Amino acid sequence: MLLKTKLKPATWLFTAFFVGRFISASFWGIFIDKYGRKSGLLLVLVLLTVCTFLLGLSFNFYYALIIRFLSGLCNGLSIIEKTLSTEICPEDMKPWSISVTNTIWSLGMTIGPFIGSSLYNLFPSLPMFASSLAVCLIGCVLIALSAVYFEETLDRNNISVTSIYKKANEIEETTSDIESPSVAKIPLDVAVKPNSGGIYEMLDILKLPNVLRIIIIFSTNTFYAAVLVSLIPFWIASNYEDGGLGFKHHDISDIFIYLTLPQLVLQIILYPIVQKRRGDFWLITRGHCAHIPLFFFLPFAHVFGKNSFTIQKAWITFWLFIRNLASFMNFAVLQRYGNDVISSQKRGKMNGIQITFSSFFQIVGTFLGGWLLSWSETNQLSYPFDYHFDFLLMCIVTMIALTIIYQLKFVNDERTNKLVSENNINDAENFELIDRK
Numbered sequence: 001m002l003l004k005t006k007l008k009p010a011t012w013l014f015t016a017f018f019v020g021r022f023i024s025a026s027f028w029g030i031f032i033d034k035y036g037r038k039s040g041l042l043l044v045l046v047l048l049t050v051c052t053f054l055l056g057l058s059f060n061f062y063y064a065l066i067i068r069f070l071s072g073l074c075n076g077l078s079i080i081e082k083t084l085s086t087e088i089c090p091e092d093m094k095p096w097s098i099s100v101t102n103t104i105w106s107l108g109m110t111i112g113p114f115i116g117s118s119l120y121n122l123f124p125s126l127p128m129f130a131s132s133l134a135v136c137l138i139g140c141v142l143i144a145l146s147a148v149y150f151e152e153t154l155d156r157n158n159i160s161v162t163s164i165y166k167k168a169n170e171i172e173e174t175t176s177d178i179e180s181p182s183v184a185k186i187p188l189d190v191a192v193k194p195n196s197g198g199i200y201e202m203l204d205i206l207k208l209p210n211v212l213r214i215i216i217i218f219s220t221n222t223f224y225a226a227v228l229v230s231l232i233p234f235w236i237a238s239n240y241e242d243g244g245l246g247f248k249h250h251d252i253s254d255i256f257i258y259l260t261l262p263q264l265v266l267q268i269i270l271y272p273i274v275q276k277r278r279g280d281f282w283l284i285t286r287g288h289c290a291h292i293p294l295f296f297f298l299p300f301a302h303v304f305g306k307n308s309f310t311i312q313k314a315w316i317t318f319w320l321f322i323r324n325l326a327s328f329m330n331f332a333v334l335q336r337y338g339n340d341v342i343s344s345q346k347r348g349k350m351n352g353i354q355i356t357f358s359s360f361f362q363i364v365g366t367f368l369g370g371w372l373l374s375w376s377e378t379n380q381l382s383y384p385f386d387y388h389f390d391f392l393l394m395c396i397v398t399m400i401a402l403t404i405i406y407q408l409k410f411v412n413d414e415r416t417n418k419l420v421s422e423n424n425i426n427d428a429e430n431f432e433l434i435d436r437k
Contacts, residue, residue, distance in 0.1 A: 012065060013064065013065060013068050014226075014229065014230060014366045015363055015366045015367060016065050016066075016068040016069040016072065017068045017069070017071055017072035017075075018072060018226070018359045018362040018363045018366060019069060019072060019359075019363055020068070020069040020070060020071065020072025020073035020074075020075070021072040021073070021075050021078075021355065021359045022072075022356055022359035022360050022363060023072075023073060024072070024073045024074070024075075024076070025076070025079060025352050025353075025355035025356040025359055026202065026349070026352040026353055026356050027076075027352070028040060028044070028076030028079045028080070028348075028352055028355075029076075029079055029083075029348040029349040029350070029351055029352015029353065029355075030348065030349055030352065031043075031076070031348070032076070032079070032080060032083060032154070032348040033154070033345055033346065033347070033348035033349055036152050036154045037080060037083065037084055037087070037152060037153050037154055037348075038146070038150050038151075038152045040076060040080055040348075041077075041080050041146050041150065042143060042146055042147060044074060044075065044076045044077055044080065045077075045139055045142055045143045045146065046143060047074035048071065048074055048075060048077070048139060049136050049139035049140060049143065051067055051070050051071040051074055052071070052132050052135045052136050052139060053132060053133070053136050054067050054070075055067045055068070055071070055128060055132050056126060056128050056129035056130075056131070056132025056133060056136075057126060057129065057132075058126070058128055059126075072359075078355055079348065079351045079352050079355050080348075081101060081105070082335050082338065082339070082351045082354075082355075083339065083347050083348050083351050084101075084153060085097050085098050085101050085335055085336075085339070086098070086335075086336060086339040086340070087153040087154075087155075087339070087344070087347075088153055094336060095271060095272040095275040095276065095332075095336070096272045098271070098332045098335050098336055099267060099268050099271045099272050099332065100268060102267070102328060102331065102332055102335075103264050103267055103268040107264055115131055115134050115135065116128075116131040118131075119131040119134055154344060154345075155343075155344035155345065201346075201349065202349065202353060205342070205346055205349060205350050205353060206353070208341065208342065208421070208422045209341065209409055209419070209420040209421060209422070210337070210341050210408055210409055210419050210420060210421070211338075211341055211342065211350060213404050213405075213407060213408055214334060214337050214338050214341065214354070214408075215338075215353065215354045215357050215358075216357075216401075216404055217284075217330075217334060217401050217404050217405060218331075218334045218338070218354055218357070218358055219354075219357045219358045219360075219361040220361070220397055220398075220400060220401040220404075221327065221330050221331060221334070221358075221401065222358035222359075222361055222362050222365070223358075223361035223362065223364065223365040223397060224291075224295075224365065224394045224397055224398070225327065225362075225365070226361070226362040226363075226364075226365030226366045226369065227365040227366075227368055227369035227390065227393075227394060228323075228369065228394075229366065229369070230365070230366045230367075230369035230370040230373075231369035231370070231372075231373050231390055232320070234370065234373055235299075235373055235387065235390075236316070238373070238377060239377075240302070242377035242378075242387075243302060243376060243377055243386055243387030244302070244377070244387070245301060245302060245312055245316075247309070247312075263321060263324045263325060263328075266325060267324075267325060267328045270325075271283075271328065271329065271332055275332075275333075280333040280336060280337065281333075281408075281410070283329045283332075283333050284329065284330055284333040284334070284405060285402070285405060285406075286326075286329070287326040287327070287328075287329035287330040287333070288326070288330060288398055288401055288402045288405065289402070290322055290323075290325075290326040291323065291326055291327075291394070291395075291398045292395050292398055292399070294319050294322055294323050294326070295391045295392070295394040295395045295398065296391065296392070296395055297319060298315075298316065298319045298320075298391055299387055299388045299391045300315075301315045301316050302387065337408075337419055338350065338351065338354060339351075340418070340419060340421055341419050341420075341421035341422060342421070342422055343422055346422075368390075368393075369390060372389060372390045372393070373387075373390060376388075376389050376390065
């Protein structure tokens with residue numbers, strides 16, 4: 001029966017995008033490390049604007065599927081954003097930078113569907129053309145602003161900002177005024193080895209302390225984010241008799257409207273404050289722990305009874321609000337950790353590898369979410385193999401992620417909350433490495 005379950009067309013469109021991004025993510029990481037962040041940003045914005053315009057000309061499902069694949073292939077924005085988030089500001093401003101950029105991203109994810117639904121079918125022969133044209137206009141504005149105001153942040157001298165902060169006060173002035181102070185102040189024991197290039201450099205990056213663990217944790221988060229994207233709207237709209245809630249489309253829109261503004265305000269204000277007081281490790285462990293009761297209790301909205309929209313809306317809104325804040329904390333910490341454990345010249349490649357891994361899990365998650373939902377609605381099995389099954393599976397994935405989090409290695413100064421990284425790997429023998437337990 002499981003093999004006979006049909007996937008919804010929207011699931012294929014979601015998946016096509018992630019397949020394209022899976023193929024190209026590592027390329028974009030290599031590109032921005034070689035040619036610079038600005039060149040990569042401008043090229044990606046141009047390509048995505050063109051793809052968006054072409055999507056508006058969709059005349060059938062297969063055409064739209066191909067354009068979605070090409071959009072994923074051209075989409076290096078997430079890699080560039082993750083790389084830039086901690087390069088554009090000094091150390092003490094990094095939490096604010098991550099908070100602002102991720103909040104703007106979340107706002108865009110809310111405004112985008114609003115624009116799409118408002119302008120949909122304005123031209124009956126091309127129902128998506130008007131909304132695509134509006135997004136293209138936004139893309140053109142971003143291209144112009146990036147070309148004029150964006151400054152390159154790639155450190156072409158392989159100098160780690162973290163290493164400079166750490167060692168600047170420990171070394172003596174040994175060069176004349178005509179020598180480059182940035183190069184002269186780099187101690188030999190933290191110098192980054194020359195790039196070997198190709199697949200071997202990618203494998204070397206995975207061998208660095210904590211890098212593979214961070215990639216796995218990030219991928220598990222994107223996995224259940226993809227599951228929820230393909231699961232929540234369809235489950236809410238499914239027939240009550242099949243385990244869904246029987247909501248109408250406007251009821252689903254109301255839920256996401258209730259979530260948006262409070263979530264954006266809280267995440268942009270709370271994360272920098274809590275990060276400064278409690279540290280990133282505290283945030284990421286609490287963020288994952290919050291997901292376990294969320295996934296367990298969310299499907300119990302069904303037991304409130306058919307047509308009890310007020311209670312069901314309140315229940316779903318509450319748990320999705322907790323989910324969004326917890327997810328924001330997880331991704332914000334992983335974004336900072338990911339950039340801190342690698343040098344500037346390899347940061348794009350590391351983020352490219354991370355997005356490659358996560359895209360694979362998003363492909364699996366998108367298929368799995370829609371597939372298992374359809375299966376649970378038709379299998380006639382009892383708990384836990386009914387409509388609860390997808391959610392219980394996410395509890396297990398979260399516990400796996402927590403296990404890997406507690407395997408991260410930190411230097412022995414608890415107050416700094418610093419991971420063992422490429423920048424201090426040669427100093428690691430002078431530190432007592434510890435597990436956070």
